[in-house]
Amino acid sequence: MFIKYTKDNNKCVHCGFCETIVQCPSPDFCIGCEACFHACPEAARKKLVDREPRRKVRIMVNGSEFEVPERITVKKALELLGYRFTRFPREDAFFAPCLTGGCYSCSLVINDALKPSCHTGVEDGMVIQTNVEGRTPFRIVEGFSPHSVGGVGTPYWLKMSVGYIEVAAFTAGCNLRCGTCQNYHVTYNSSGLPLTPREAAANLTYVRKRFRVDRMAISGGEATLNHRWLVEFFKELKLLNRDSKSRLHLDTNATILTEERIDDLMKAGVTDIGPDLKALRVETFQKLTNIEDRELAERYLKTSWEAVEYISDNYYPEKVFMGVGIPYNKFIHPDLDEIYEMGLKIASIDPEIQVCSLDYRPEFRKRDIIQPTPEEMKKVKKTLEAAGLKKVIVQTSRGHIGP
Numbered sequence: 045m046f047i048k049y050t051k052d053n054n055k056c057v058h059c060g061f062c063e064t065i066v067q068c069p070s071p072d073f074c075i076g077c078e079a080c081f082h083a084c085p086e087a088a089r090k091k092l093v094d095r096e097p098r099r100k101v102r103i104m105v106n107g108s109e110f111e112v113p114e115r116i117t118v119k120k121a122l123e124l125l126g127y128r129f130t131r132f133p134r135e136d137a138f139f140a141p142c143l144t145g146g147c148y149s150c151s152l153v154i155n156d157a158l159k160p161s162c163h164t165g166v167e168d169g170m171v172i173q174t175n176v177e178g179r180t181p182f183r184i185v186e187g188f189s190p191h192s193v194g195g196v197g198t199p200y201w202l203k204m205s206v207g208y209i210e211v212a213a214f215t216a217g218c219n220l221r222c223g224t225c226q227n228y229h230v231t232y233n234s235s236g237l238p239l240t241p242r243e244a245a246a247n248l249t250y251v252r253k254r255f256r257v258d259r260m261a262i263s264g265g266e267a268t269l270n271h272r273w274l275v276e277f278f279k280e281l282k283l284l285n286r287d288s289k290s291r292l293h294l295d296t297n298a299t300i301l302t303e304e305r306i307d308d309l310m311k312a313g314v315t316d317i318g319p320d321l322k323a324l325r326v327e328t329f330q331k332l333t334n335i336e337d338r339e340l341a342e343r344y345l346k347t348s349w350e351a352v353e354y355i356s357d358n359y360y361p362e363k364v365f366m367g368v369g370i371p372y373n374k375f376i377h378p379d380l381d382e383i384y385e386m387g388l389k390i391a392s393i394d395p396e397i398q399v400c401s402l403d404y405r406p407e408f409r410k411r412d413i414i415q416p417t418p419e420e421m422k423k424v425k426k427t428l429e430a431a432g433l434k435k436v437i438v439q440t441s442r443g444h445i446g447p
């Protein structure tokens with residue numbers, strides 16, 4: 045069965061997002077890549093079964109010739125040939141977590157260039173190699189700029205100070221589908237220029253020097269998706285910033301941060317990390333992230349909590365600074381019970397871990413919610429402190445309230 049996506053004219057507001065930020069890889073006919081479906085802020089793309097007859101095209105995969113239907117992605121063609129793609133990294137499958145053409149985790153060598161297989165259509169005579177070893181990885185990264193507030197993994201005493209405290213870059217592509225995505229222009233960007241780790245590290249270093257700060261952060265989208273790219277990026281960043289004042293900061297949803305991946309990143313030079321724990325209960329996690337597959341949601345949620353525990357046991361506080369994020373809005377947590385339970389669980393790992401609760405505001409597809417008031421956020425703070433946490437900060441519309 046083949047899928048195609050069409051515009052739902054009843055919902056489309058002609059904002060232009062699908063023509064500017066999202067780059068359709070095949071504007072003349074849909075190849076079923078999903079990018080516009082996930083990215084449209086109005087959810088104005090319909091999924092339809094495509095029953096039109098298809099010709100066959102010939103492609104070469106790892107030196108062997110195959111015939112596959114036209115008007116499909118390279119990823120779909122390989123799936124038809126028996127290759128597996130997953131949304132949680134595994135040794136025996138290709139990793140395709142964002143499916144919107146931003147993270148380049150699913151990249152293969154296509155006609156001698158590294159291209160995302162989820163966002164590239166098959167063509168007659170196409171030559172595909174699945175071994176990407178030795179090829180420089182790419183990823184769409186943008187927004188290299190100074191910030192006065194920092195991210196989840198920024199220490200509270202800096203968040204409270206005045207002026208720029210950090211420079212940051214943002215990676216395209218995310219494995220979650222949060223209706224409240226606060227950075228959706230980057231998350232769903234498939235039209236940006238893909239950068240090598242060295243190019244991105246050089247850009248961020250330039251911005252650091254220009255704005256005279258010591259902290260350099262990468263966030264998303266979800267920065268950890270393309271692991272090889274990210275490890276190389278931190279290595280390059282460390283090489284370009286050898287002074288003892290420099291801090292290399294990663295903000296992440298931690299949903300695929302396995303122990304091996306954490307070790308790789310720490311070895312590459314990460315000094316500050318901000319895992320954003322979305323929830324404690326899988327039902328809440330699914331409501332917030334729109335991950336429909338319960339098994340996958342459980343895996344993501346479990347991995348994120350285990351990551352915090354592993355970093356605390358092995359790296360924090362001597363080797364890295366860790367600040368944990370918790371989103372808050374009434375639509376996610378109608379009462380504060382789960383917030384309290386999250387506080388208890390973090391306190392059982394280490395009560396000294398900094399926890400920052402973020403006041404989720406109307407954004408992206410979730411514009412029917414109301415941003416929590418500063419008073420509500422103060423209640424969240426009290427709840428987390430009552431659970432035993434010693435360093436709680438909350439983000440409010442009037443700025444951060446610290447411990």
Ligand code: FES
Nearest residue numbers: 142143145148162
């Ligand atoms: S999964 Fe293909 S670009 Fe992210």
